[in-house]
Amino acid sequence: MYAAIKHLHLICVTLSFALFNLRLAWMFSGSPLLRRRWVRVLPHVIDSLLLVAGVALAVQLGQYPLADAWLTAKMLGLLAYIVLGSLALKRAPSRRARLLAAVAAWLAFAYMVAVALTRSPLPWA
Secondary structure, eight states: HHHHHHHHHHHHHHHHHHHHHHHHHHHHHGGGGSSSSSHHHHHHHHHHHHHHHHHHHHHHHOOOOSSHHHHHHHHHHHHHHHHHHHIIIISSSSSSHHHHHHHHHHHHHHHHHHHHTTOOOOOOO
């Protein structure tokens, strides 16, 4: 069961990041595809599955945020990624600010992946 949940989590990570980048490209190009219903709904479905799978993995591993430093770091990276992604896609006041937020979101994503792979809050140290 652990392997299936881990694979679901990894698939959702990949889909979430790919969809973020697709939406970002559409936003910068002014594509009308960004207004399609599935584009507004699917990211929430994927991210909800991602979160549920992540919680299930934490429970199965017996590791929890605030108790395990690496998982706390990953959760803080996730919060940063969500805020920065929201700025990049909708809330930043200018194209330049959206681009900077997108780059920062990519860095937050890279940090989360590195933390997950190393199980260390300082994965590059």
